[in-house]
Amino acid sequence: MHRRKRHWSRQDNRAWKRKRLSRSWEHDERQRFSHYWKSPARSRSRSPRKKVYWEKSQNGWSGNERGTHSISFQSESYSTKSSVTEKSRSRRHHYRRSSRRHRSRSGSYSLVSTWKSHRSAKDSQTIEDDKEGHLVCRIGDRILDRYEVVQILGEGTFGRVAECVDHHRSGTKVALKIIRNIRKYRESARLEINVLKKIQEQDRDNKNMCVMMWDSFEYHGHACIAFELLGKSTYDFQKENNYLPYPLKQIRHMAFQLVHAIKFLHDNKLTHTDLKPENILFVNSDFNTSYNKSKNCEEKCVKNSTIRVIDFGSATFDHEHHSTIVATRHYRPPEVILELGWAQPCDVWSLGCILFEYYTGSTLFQTHDNREHLVMMERILGPLPRRMVYKTKKQKYFQNGSLIWDETSADGRYVNKNCHPLRTYKREDSLEHAELFDLLRRMLEYSPTLRITLDEALRHPFFSRLTPEERRLGIRTSRDLSR
Structure with missing residues (x-):
């Protein structure tokens, strides 16, 4: 039998829609707001049965x-x-x-x-x-x-x-x-x-x-x-100084403070995970100006190299979930790129990249691509360890244990022109420059287990030339006298 189509009046239609949509609308609204204001997912200790919904206030x-x-x-x-x-x-x-x-x-x-x-x-x-x-x-x-x-x-x-x-x-x-x-x-x-x-x-x-x-x-x-209130970041200061390198004496003082600061975090079961020059600020960035004859330009020299570490938004406790990718690209260690897991030694690798940038005025690994990043590492630091290559799930980068790379491509020519063995970047052959590069080489060790620890770094000969004043930690400057 043919079913007759029902014709609804306009009033019947509105009444039916109100009845039909009233409860589902409330349900949709409740779902929408509860999803937007639910508790942060990064906390692994929170029970999924007891979801805390943040009210919009x-x-x-x-x-x-x-x-x-x-x-x-x-x-x-x-x-x-x-x-x-x-x-x-x-x-x-x-x-x-x-x-x-x-x-x-x-x-x-x-x-x-x-x-x-x-x-x-x-x-x-x-x-x-x-x-x-x-x-x-x-x-x-x-x-x-x-x-x-x-x-x-x-x-x-x-x-x-x-x-x-x-x-x-x-x-x-x-x-x-x-x-x-x-x-x-x-x-x-x-x-x-x-x-x-x-x-x-x-x-x-x-x-x-x-x-x-x-x-x-x-x-x-x-x-x-x-x-x-602090001064400029070490990156901004160097940028405004035409990317001229910092004096070796100031690099030593800043490195000493950074090693102590990161060691303090590690001792308290924290990993910063985002160390970079932008996240290291001078307490007071007042400077003196002189003329650099070799560069034919004005050169700024900060008066006081006391620094502070900032930006703990990505800091991770040892017991917390460790996300797969951490650290800003240029300061990212090989174990993160190869997704082999990471721990506190990843901060030591980032610190080595930072000190190189202070010394030369340029980024050690200037790239935005994983494969190119690994190729640059091999050009500067030597071949990747075989066990890291065979352990990684990123086998698309390798063939028979070697990186797949076309040296005749534009990227290949760029890497060949700009990436050289680490020792070739040394400005002088003096002992203190050699000590710095020995420290850098040990910080930039591929294997996290073989990488220098911060306790060992503090005993490195590079820091033996610090003055008693530079060894004092937490020195306050004129900026802090208003408190």
Whole structure:
């Protein structure tokens, strides 16, 4: 029998759709928000049965650092209603106030409170994000009615760093790292804050050359971390100096501090995993200028080579999950490229690449391709160990134990022209230059188990020429006297 097609009236159609879609719409919304705000996946210690869903509101930390007053967003001074523009994604929905127990990635529990977005009544500035999720900062803006923006120091994929005046610290200047209002960067910031707190617990006198965190909080969806104000990065200083090499005396002093800083992390079961010149800052980058006759240009020489290590967003504890790929390309060790697993020796390889860059002014491995990277290593350091070649799953790079490579190609000609044995880069034949290159060769050992340890590096003859003043760790400079 032919089934007669039913004709729906417009009112019947609307009623049927409301009935049909009401519960599924609620389910879809619940799924959408729970996926967006679920707890960070990097924590392996969290039970999958007890998923913690982050409500779309402000999560806060209070500063318990030395000399700072704890700032709680639930205090009366920050309880007035906000006149925030609706442009910010973090203020489109309102949720009830709640608190949950959240396990940090180190395994310890901490109380994380969520709340509605509030602002000080005194702060009449509009809060908005640009299309990439950066907080729009203008000179003179105040954050929490405490941090007044003086200038923007830099910008990266994670967010922006602003120089601010801390009005709760008698006008002390700080570097405020403002993370983009994007989930993965907020999660990375939370992990970095956890690492920085662990570092401060073990280094209360700040003698191990790791950057000091003074405060951490969340501001309209942006994780913010207040650091001591430092100078330029060692990369930026060298770039502005026409990539001229650092003096050997300063390389020795910086290397000594870096070995101590990374050894401190390793002793506390941490691996930095992203060491590079951009993540090493001078405490004070004031410089003297002189004329370099050989280069026929003005040369800058930093007055004080005291440094600090920054950016612990990728730092990994020994007990945590180790992601397959770590380290920025140019400072990535062979065991990571070949996916053989990595541990703390990967920081030692990165350190060797950094010291070479300080010495020559150029990157040791200037490439963005795995195969070319391995070829450059063989040109500079000799052939890869056979057992590493046969153990790796990346057999597409090899044939009969040798790298597949066309030396007549454009890339092949570039490698042949620019990559030479490590010893040929030595500027002088003096003993101290030879000592540096011996240290570099041992840091750039292919096998992680044979690579020099940082304890052994501190006893290397290259550091025997340090003065007693240079051996003092955690030296403060004039930049710090305002505290």
